[in-house]
Amino acid sequence: MTDPTDLLALxxxxxxxxxxxxxxxxxxxxxxxxxxxLTHPQYLAMLALWQYEPLSVKELGELLQLDPGTLSPLLKRLQALGYINRERDSKDERALCVTLTPAGRALRAEAEKIPPAIVARLGMSLxxxxxxxxxxxxxxxxARGTGDPGHRDD
Structure with missing residues (x-):
């Protein structure tokens, strides 16, 4: 039994x-x-794109709280799967714009089955x-020392 006064009890x-x-x-x-x-991080990127597309790589990284070194290979893999395109932003050649392909958009309908399956598996109420x-x-x-949990409302 754990000692209730042990602050370091696992x-x-x-x-x-x-x-x-x-x-x-x-x-x-x-x-x-x-x-x-898809991996789970790739799924999160797809969720962000389904909600906010188009996004710059920088915006996507901020939404997902991922650094460019982690995000870049993730996006390359999504592009290789045929779910996204990465192209230079016509308004700012320095920025990469991420958009969904038709296959990426179509995947959304299948992905809608995932949240209910997770809820059912967890056995917890909504x-x-x-x-x-x-x-x-x-x-x-x-943990961030802010009042902002880091989500977009637009």
């Missing part, structure tokens, strides 16, 4: 619970994303999951 650490929860939930996505050839999401967004904002 099972009392928020970071440990978040780490295990993150790996466990992302693991649920793998078999659902595999038929599309209210519980929404409360968890709100709590996690507060954790993110607190």
């Amino acid at each position: 099972d009392r650490q928020v970071c440990f619970a978040l780490s295990i929860a993150s790996r466990s939930v992302i693991g649920l996505y793998r078999p659902l994303l595999q038929p599309f050839g 209210e519980e999951l929404q409360d968890l999401h709100k709590a996690l967004m507060r954790v993110i904002a607190a």
Whole structure:
């Protein structure tokens, strides 16, 4: 049994619970994303594009909180899969613009099956999951030292 006064007890650490929860939930996505050839980070990029397309690489990186060294190979793979195009922005030649291909847009209809499958697998109510999401967004904002959890409202 854990000593309730032990501040370093593994099972009392928020970071440990978040780490295990993150790996466990992302693991649920793998078999659902595999038929599309997507990894979880690539799925997140597709979600951002389905919602906000077109996006510059910089904007996409900010949305996903990914550095260019991580984002660039991810986008190359999505382009190789035929889901996106990366082209120089006509308004700013220095910027790369990311857009969906017809196949990338069509994938959205299949991807709509993923959230309900995850909810069913977790066995939690939508209210519980929404409360968890709100709590996690507060954790993110607190960890960043901002009031902004980092999502776009437009």
